Amino acid sequence: MKTQVFVPEHHSKHQPSEDLSDGTPPFPHPEIPQRIDAIVMALKALPDLEFLTESGLAKDEVRQLHDADYVDFLMAITAQLGSNAQYIPSIFHDDMSDAPLRFQGGMYCNEIGTPIGLGSIPAALNSAAAALSAARYIQQTHKDTIVLCRPPGHHAGRRRYGGYCFFNNAYLASKWLAQEGRCCPVLDIDYHLGDGSIEFAGPKTPYFSLHADPWKNYPYLDARAKADRPHTHLAILERDTGIAQYLEHLSLALEALTDYTPDFTVLSLGLDTLISDHIQDAPIKIAQEDFYDIGARIATAIKTPVLIVLEGGYDVSHLGTAMAQFWEGFRHSRLALQ
Numbered sequence: 001m002k003t004q005v006f007v008p009e010h011h012s013k014h015q016p017s018e019d020l021s022d023g024t025p026p027f028p029h030p031e032i033p034q035r036i037d038a039i040v041m042a043l044k045a046l047p048d049l050e051f052l053t054e055s056g057l058a059k060d061e062v063r064q065l066h067d068a069d070y071v072d073f074l075m076a077i078t079a080q081l082g083s084n085a086q087y088i089p090s091i092f093h094d095d096m097s098d099a100p101l102r103f104q105g106g107m108y109c110n111e112i113g114t115p116i117g118l119g120s121i122p123a124a125l126n127s128a129a130a131a132l133s134a135a136r137y138i139q140q141t142h143k144d145t146i147v148l149c150r151p152p153g154h155h156a157g158r159r160r161y162g163g164y165c166f167f168n169n170a171y172l173a174s175k176w177l178a179q180e181g182r183c184c185p186v187l188d189i190d191y192h193l194g195d196g197s198i199e200f201a202g203p204k205t206p207y208f209s210l211h212a213d214p215w216k217n218y219p220y221l222d223a224r225a226k227a228d229r230p231h232t233h234l235a236i237l238e239r240d241t242g243i244a245q246y247l248e249h250l251s252l253a254l255e256a257l258t259d260y261t262p263d264f265t266v267l268s269l270g271l272d273t274l275i276s277d278h279i280q281d282a283p284i285k286i287a288q289e290d291f292y293d294i295g296a297r298i299a300t301a302i303k304t305p306v307l308i309v310l311e312g313g314y315d316v317s318h319l320g321t322a323m324a325q326f327w328e329g330f331r332h333s334r335l336a337l338q
């Protein structure tokens with residue numbers, strides 16, 4: 001039986017052109033459609049994978065995780081955009097509900113690197129739909145499954161977008177899988193702290209994350225302020241962390257995760273830990289082939305079916321290999337344990 005790979009059909013409608021977060025001049029936006037093309041191409045060279053195109057939009061479902069006024073805003077601002085326009089908020093306050101619509105984004109976002117174009121929200125709804133289809137599939141079949149979400153999701157909070165994310169794909173899946181008393185932790189190995197995901201941690205959906213120091217890297221916040229939350233396990237990867245140290249942190253997170261006796265697991269898989277990924281402000285030293293060991297370690301430790309959800313990863317020329325390495329390590333471990 002082949003492993004299913006869910007691919008959102010409309011992701012390429014989201015084409016942010018530039019990222020203003022480092023000031024002027026802006027840099028070419030790294031969260032581009034070619035990311036998915038590169039990963040699909042590399043996975044197609046591997047055996048026993050079957051690709052399934054997701055064309056749905058999770059318009060209603062995202063409202064179970066995100067606030068109604070937040071989703072309404074994203075729809076309303078989209079309806080006002082011309083075909084080449086990109087919306088970025090300019091003024092930031094907690095409550096701007098009486099401001100003109102074009103300023104209200106400032107209460108649903110706190111950075112300027114996530115432009116919204118005409119196709120952005122449709123793409124994000126499609127990405128969310130793919131995550132939910134994969135969740136339904138894994139619930140029915142109990143098989144490990146891959147979903148190539150784009151745009152990514154782990155920086156999206158209950159009422160906040162940013163960090164290239166709009167809807168929290170991983171927690172949409174986790175909360176759905178945790179229905180009826182089941183337990184579905186999220187293990188997040190993206191380079192960045194999922195400051196959106198952390199909002200959704202709970203007793204049946206605990207959050208485990210390995211990430212670069214969020215004070216020195218996006219989202220640039222004091223990790224200590226987040227550290228003491230219940231059902232949250234955070235491990236900081238210092239600059240220059242290599243694979244040996246990385247795997248030690250990973251093993252500790254996996255032990256803590258296993259203590260929850262989960263029924264399913266969602267893996268927020270960011271490939272931006274790769275040494276050559278320019279998104280890193282305090283670079284760590286994870287090589288392409290290290291992803292084999294990371295995949296193997298996760299597959300060995302986690303006994304539940306795993307839903308692998310794509311998050312970040314911006315080195316388009318090495319993304320495919322990293323993903324293929326991860327999957328080969330994961331798959332070989334699963335086979336060895338059968």
Ligand code: Q9C
Binds near residue numbers: 022152155190
């Ligand atoms: N100079 C994800 O990986 N901008 N989002 C960083 C660094 C934001 C990354 C700028 C990075 C967000 C899903």
Ligand code: ZN
Binds near residue numbers: 272313
């Ligand atoms: Zn990231």
